[in-house]
Amino acid sequence: MLISVYVPLLITIVIALFAPRAAPLLAPRTAAWSLASAALVASLGWLGSLGLLAFAGLVQIPEVAQEGQWSVAAVRASDPVYLTVAGVAALALLSSVAGLAVAATRQVRHLRWARRECQQLPGETELAVLDMATPEAFALPGKPGRIVVSRGMLRCLGDREREALLAHERAHLRGRHHLFQTLWRLSAAVNPLLRPLSAAGGFVLERWADEEAAVRVGDRAVVARAVGRAALATSANRSRPALAATGGAVPQRVRALLAPPPPRRALPFVAGAALLVVCCGSLADAATDSEQMIETAQHAACVTAQAATAPAVPLHHGPCCEHEHLDGPVRHH
Amino acid sequence: MHDRQSDEPGATSGRRARGELESGVLAALYGATEPLTARQVRDGLPGDLAYTTVLTILSRLYDKGMLVRHRAGRGYAYAPARDEATHTAERMRSLLEHGADREAVLTRFVSELSEEDEQLLQRLLSGHDGPQHIGRADEGP
Numbered sequence: 001m002l003i004s005v006y007v008p009l010l011i012t013i014v015i016a017l018f019a020p021r022a023a024p025l026l027a028p029r030t031a032a033w034s035l036a037s038a039a040l041v042a043s044l045g046w047l048g049s050l051g052l053l054a055f056a057g058l059v060q061i062p063e064v065a066q067e068g069q070w071s072v073a074a075v076r077a078s079d080p081v082y083l084t085v086a087g088v089a090a091l092a093l094l095s096s097v098a099g100l101a102v103a104a105t106r107q108v109r110h111l112r113w114a115r116r117e118c119q120q121l122p123g124e125t126e127l128a129v130l131d132m133a134t135p136e137a138f139a140l141p142g143k144p145g146r147i148v149v150s151r152g153m154l155r156c157l158g159d160r161e162r163e164a165l166l167a168h169e170r171a172h173l174r175g176r177h178h179l180f181q182t183l184w185r186l187s188a189a190v191n192p193l194l195r196p197l198s199a200a201g202g203f204v205l206e207r208w209a210d211e212e213a214a215v216r217v218g219d220r221a222v223v224a225r226a227v228g229r230a231a232l233a234t235s236a237n238r239s240r241p242a243l244a245a246t247g248g249a250v251p252q253r254v255r256a257l258l259a260p261p262p263p264r265r266a267l268p269f270v271a272g273a274a275l276l277v278v279c280c281g282s283l284a285d286a287a288t289d290s291e292q293m294i295e296t297a298q299h300a301a302c303v304t305a306q307a308a309t310a311p312a313v314p315l316h317h318g319p320c321c322e323h324e325h326l327d328g329p330v331r332h333h
Numbered sequence: 334m335h336d337r338q339s340d341e342p343g344a345t346s347g348r349r350a351r352g353e354l355e356s357g358v359l360a361a362l363y364g365a366t367e368p369l370t371a372r373q374v375r376d377g378l379p380g381d382l383a384y385t386t387v388l389t390i391l392s393r394l395y396d397k398g399m400l401v402r403h404r405a406g407r408g409y410a411y412a413p414a415r416d417e418a419t420h421t422a423e424r425m426r427s428l429l430e431h432g433a434d435r436e437a438v439l440t441r442f443v444s445e446l447s448e449e450d451e452q453l454l455q456r457l458l459s460g461h462d463g464p465q466h467i468g469r470a471d472e473g474p
Contacts, residue, residue, distance in 0.1 A: 110438040117428070122417035123399050127356035129363045130425055131418035137442035147356065150422065153442075154364035159377040162360045165442060170353070172440045181438070205440060217379070228458045231443040235451055249444045251453045258457065 004289065005052050005081075007282035008045030011275050015042045016193040019272070020200035024252075026269065027262045028207035034272050035201045036180050039187035039194060045279045046191045050093040052286050057086020059294060065301075074300035078293050096190045103189030107182050111141065114178075118142025127166065129154070135233045137165060145173035156233040161226035164213045168223070171212035177205045203249055210253055211261065224257035351390070354378075358390050359399070359413065368403065368410035 019038045023031040058064055060083060065072045118140050121128040127147045130136060135153040140146045147169040154162060172178075184198035210227065214220045231250040256262070361377045362369060369377075375387040391411050394400045399417075402409040446454065 107438075114438045117425075122421055123397060125355045125359060125394070125397075125399070126352045127359050128421065129359060129413065129418050130422035131415045132422040132426065138439040141438060148425065149360065149363075151363050151418070154360050155366075157364065159361065159364075160379065162364055163357065163379050166353070166356050166360060168442060169440075177440055178438050181440070206444075209440070225458060227443060228454050231446050232451065232454060234443055235446040248447075248450060250446055251450050251457060254454060254457050 004282040005049055005056075005286035007286075008049040008279045011279040011282075012042040012046045012191060013193065014275065015272075016191070016197060020196040022272070023200045023204050024207075025265055027264055028204050028211050030264070030269060031204045032177075032180055032201065032208055034269055035197060035204060036183055037276060038272055039184050039197055039201070041276045041279050042194060042197075043187040043190045045283055047093065047096060048283045049286070050089045050096065052283075052290055053081055053086050053089035054093050055290060056081035056293075057083055057090060059297070060086075065297075068294070068298070069301055070294055070297035071301035071304060072297075074297035075293060078296055099189040100186060103186050107185060111178065111182070114140050115142040118144070118146045121146050121148070126170075134237050135230060137169065137230065139169040139172035139177075141173065141176070141178040147173070152237070153230060153233070156229055157226055160217060160219070160222045161229060164217045164223040164226040165230065167213035167216040168209045168226075171209035171216075172205070175205075175208065175212075177209070180205060203252070206249065206253060207256060210257055214257060214261075220257045220261070224254045227257065228254045354382075354386070354390055355394060358387065358394065362400065362411060362413045363418075365412075368405070368412040370405055370408055370410050374411070 015038050019035060023035055025031075026034060059068070059070070059075050060072055062072055065075070119142065121140075126144070127149065130148060130150040132150045133152040134150060135156055136148070136150040137153045138148055140148050147166060149165065149169075153165070157165060180201060184194075184201040188195045188198040210223055213226075214223045217223060227250060357378050358374055361374050365373075365377075371384060371388045371391055374391065375382050375384055378387070391400065391402075391409075395402055395411065399414055400411045401414050402411045404410075
């Protein structure tokens with residue numbers, strides 16, 4: 001318990017630091033799935049660890065102990081979580097859960113809006129064209145999802161590049177990329193440390209759609225040109241000033257498309273999988289320890305009570321033995 | 334995996350392919366500056382499509398009221414019917430402007446560029462195209 005409860009917290013930090021850096025090294029599709037599972041485990045690990053720490057503090061409160069009939073002294077003896085640590089964990093847990101609730105409500109509202117828009121867009125075609133000169137193109141998830149492109153965007157692309165654009169947006173819809181985005185958003189709401197992971201995920205999804213478009217069109221350079229032209233046309237049309245910092249997402253995508261297809265690398269994937277296993281293992285271990293701690297403390301409380309009322313009753317025949325084999329020495333974890 | 338409601342995979346892929354073709358045809362017509370004949374549309378589309386296939390799609394889109402057409406020689410030249418698209422554009426624009434947070438569910442084709450990005454992108458594209466290919470994307474059929 002002493003160590004294992006902190007392991008998921010540590011792993012969350014490792015994931016938050018290294019996953020965004022490792023993701024671009026993988027093939028985009030693998031990267032997206034890796035980031036999704038990393039986000040899921042990091043969030044659950046984070047919530048689980050904080051929960052167990054907060055729980056370890058909660059059981060030391062005398063009123064709670066009385067209600068649950070366990071001995072505070074035994075809990076304190078077996079569990080070395082300081083009350084301040086537990087208190088901080090409880091506060092962090094509360095803010096994480098509140099953040100998650102707010103983000104989830106918002107996300108559901110947006111997804112509903114998108115679905116409604118999909119139905120209200122004119123025509124029953126997959127593509128809905130907006131009659132505006134500003135270049136604009138996005139995938140709107142729904143049932144079925146729609147590809148929304150402005151006339152300005154279609155005009156600035158050549159025949160094959162239009163095909164690339166449609167294939168790219170289609171890949172977003174087919175791959176249900178909005179669900180990946182939702183997961184990353186929610187995990188970033190649970191733990192702000194995971195925000196860079198969420199951003200890396202957004203980039204990886206674009207790369208994934210680019211690669212699918214490249215397969216579909218059969219020419220990586222066409223997709224590169226489509227992305228490049230679209231971005232240049234968009235920024236030429238923009239009324240607000242260009243961003244000062246180099247975001248770099250579009251040039252990176254173009255560069256990746258002009259290079260050969262990404263190789264399949266197993267190492268970051270294996271490392272990620274190992275981290276996930278360790279995280280789940282420690283969480284399970286810490287949870288088991290917490291449970292045993294309470295059982296031990298309940299046993300201790302029961303023994304004390306019995307000793308006070310009927311000192312002659314042999315311990316292993318008393319009602320305290322309902323917690324099976326704990327009549328040995330109190331176990332310390 | 335996206336068509337579980339359909340029992341017949343052949344029918345599904347057929348419908349999907351038709352949907353994709355419709356998108357391609359619409360995109361080509363909106364991308365053009367003047368009305369296109371069926372033959373011109375076909376030449377702009379990828380793959381080796383039958384003329385009749387394109388003609389069928391054009392007629393269907395026309396029947397749905399998404400296209401207008403006028404006589405051109407022995408056949409028709411088609412252009413997008415823009416009323417609906419204009420109306421939708423207005424609504425979509427105001428929706429997007431008022432709800433920046435809605436980007437949460439949209440996956441935009443391209444993100445914003447910084448000035449450095451712009452220059453870098455120009456270099457990347459011109460470096461790859463080479464001067465002889467600059468106008469390639471614009472060449473007509």
